[in-house]
Amino acid sequence: MQKTDKDFRLSEDEMRTYGYKVIDAIVNHFSTQEQKSPINLATRKEMDDLFLEQAPESATPSQEVLDFVLNNVLNKANILTHPKFYSFVPGPSNFISSMSDTLATGFNVFSGGWNASAAAAELEIVCLNWMLNWFKFPLKRGGGIFTSGGSMANLTALVTARTQKCGEDFSRAIIYMSDQTHSSNIKAIRTIGFRKDQIRIIPTDQEFKISINKLKNEIAKDRLKKLTPFCIIANAGTTNTGTIDNLSEIATICKTEDIWMHVDAAYGGATILSKQYAHLLKGIDKADSITVDPHKWFFQPYEMGCLIVRNAKWLRNTFTEKPEYLKDVEGNESEINFFDHGIQLTRRFRALKFYMSIKTYGLAHFREAITYNIDLAIALEDKLRKSDQWEIVAPASIGIINFRYNPIAKKLDEKTLDEANLKISKGVMAQQKAHMVTTTLMGQVVLRMCLINPRTTMTHLEETISSCEQIATELGY
Numbered sequence: 001m002q003k004t005d006k007d008f009r010l011s012e013d014e015m016r017t018y019g020y021k022v023i024d025a026i027v028n029h030f031s032t033q034e035q036k037s038p039i040n041l042a043t044r045k046e047m048d049d050l051f052l053e054q055a056p057e058s059a060t061p062s063q064e065v066l067d068f069v070l071n072n073v074l075n076k077a078n079i080l081t082h083p084k085f086y087s088f089v090p091g092p093s094n095f096i097s098s099m100s101d102t103l104a105t106g107f108n109v110f111s112g113g114w115n116a117s118a119a120a121a122e123l124e125i126v127c128l129n130w131m132l133n134w135f136k137f138p139l140k141r142g143g144g145i146f147t148s149g150g151s152m153a154n155l156t157a158l159v160t161a162r163t164q165k166c167g168e169d170f171s172r173a174i175i176y177m178s179d180q181t182h183s184s185n186i187k188a189i190r191t192i193g194f195r196k197d198q199i200r201i202i203p204t205d206q207e208f209k210i211s212i213n214k215l216k217n218e219i220a221k222d223r224l225k226k227l228t229p230f231c232i233i234a235n236a237g238t239t240n241t242g243t244i245d246n247l248s249e250i251a252t253i254c255k256t257e258d259i260w261m262h263v264d265a266a267y268g269g270a271t272i273l274s275k276q277y278a279h280l281l282k283g284i285d286k287a288d289s290i291t292v293d294p295h296k297w298f299f300q301p302y303e304m305g306c307l308i309v310r311n312a313k314w315l316r317n318t319f320t321e322k323p324e325y326l327k328d329v330e331g332n333e334s335e336i337n338f339f340d341h342g343i344q345l346t347r348r349f350r351a352l353k354f355y356m357s358i359k360t361y362g363l364a365h366f367r368e369a370i371t372y373n374i375d376l377a378i379a380l381e382d383k384l385r386k387s388d389q390w391e392i393v394a395p396a397s398i399g400i401i402n403f404r405y406n407p408i409a410k411k412l413d414e415k416t417l418d419e420a421n422l423k424i425s426k427g428v429m430a431q432q433k434a435h436m437v438t439t440t441l442m443g444q445v446v447l448r449m450c451l452i453n454p455r456t457t458m459t460h461l462e463e464t465i466s467s468c469e470q471i472a473t474e475l476g477y
């Protein structure tokens with residue numbers, strides 16, 4: 001049979017020209033993003049008109065496709081790295097990690113088993129050891145895995161908790177979490193086959209922390225019903241308000257009741273690096289498992305989540321399968337096959353970007369950036385408190401703040417306040433200079449900012465607040 005010339009090869013010159021253009025586009029994006037709008041929306045019709053076609057049978061010149069993508073695709077996405085992207089949990093990212101990810105993809109490193117890439121597995125071990133060390137988890141016994149994000153880390157944790165605590169029969173097992181817990185946890189619990197009646201949503205107190213009293217009541221009642229409390233999901237940084245549950249008290253309950261303690265610290269876990277604020281996570285070291293999302297406040301580009309556990313064997317007990325086609329690469333216990341620590345077999349080399357960015361910038365850089373973000377939210381709280389136009393609804397907590405427009409002189413009723421704040425958010429979004437959506441706290445519509453981007457300054461915030469005030473005045477509030 002004759003060799004085909006259809007083997008996806010390009011000449012070295014063509015690859016270089018193409019690659020340099022890609023790098024130029026990325027560098028250009030990094031240096032001009034602040035001048036762009038963080039909001040780039042389009043309708044399905046507009047997108048269909050631009051892109052919808054059958055898969056083309058014949059080739060198109062590479063530069064032509066690249067130009068089309070640079071001009072039409074990448075500019076039709078919100079910029080979550082923008083200093084005025086305040087909504088949800090943004091992804092500030094960093095240049096070094098973007099390049100590291102490009103390298104990992106370029107070399108197409110398989111980060112599943114030791115024998116496929118010893119260095120990739122070793123770097124994952126090294127980076128996970130850093131995490132274990134920061135969270136004061138046992139270094140020798142502890143372990144973890146990098147995942148695609150927080151949702152997958154929570155899923156991996158809950159499968160592990162279920163296996164360790166319940167074995168095969170989890171029909172009477174009960175799991176507890178607050179009404180502020182991220183929806184990915186419920187998704188995970190449902191994905192792994194729990195019924196809705198096995199989930200207890202515990203109300204939160206005035207500070208949006210899980211009510212310890214109500215949690216204890218529910219556990220006791222479930223024991224009376226001969227049910228098996230098996231896991232509490234605690235929050236270290238809720239998505240709405242940045243609230244940290246009372247981790248030490250939850251740890252005590254878990255110890256006394258023999259319950260698995262999982263902490264969802266997807267965004268808030270980064271606080272551990274701040275010398276000034278790490279103490280806010282007191283008690284997190286007592287958890288059985290912790291979710292942390294490096295693609296949030298560890299400034300990594302998507303996708304990168306992380307799960308750490310007190311004992312790596314728990315992961316292996318849960319996920320190890322020994323199919324005959326992997327027998328030759330089983331290896332030994334110290335040379336970790338990360339396909340035994342989680343759900344994925346084929347995995348991209350996520351540890352590389354974490355490793356290269358921390359080595360390049362230095363950990364002190366990360367510590368300072370995180371502290372800066374926490375201080376920035378506190379400074380904004382202070383400013384808004386001193387204004388007669390604004391009211392703080394949930395104080396600054398590890399970079400998140402909730403507030404609402406409520407001019408003292410006008411004495412607006414609750415319904416009008418809800419309406420006004422919703423319209424202010426819509427007005428800001430319509431101007432396309434900042435991305436700021438509302439959330440609902442205790443039945444009130446509030447404006448929310450998640451300030452985890454170290455490029456966000458007080459000037460950015462003042463500009464946005466001043467736009468809000470102008471919109472409110474124009475609307476007659």
Ligand SMILES: Cc1ncc(COP(=O)(O)O)c(C=O)c1O
Nearest residue numbers: 089149150151182184239266267
């Ligand atoms: C507290 C918390 N947990 C879990 C998640 C889910 O993480 P991901 O979007 O990376 O899957 C988020 C996302 O914002 C979060 O804030």
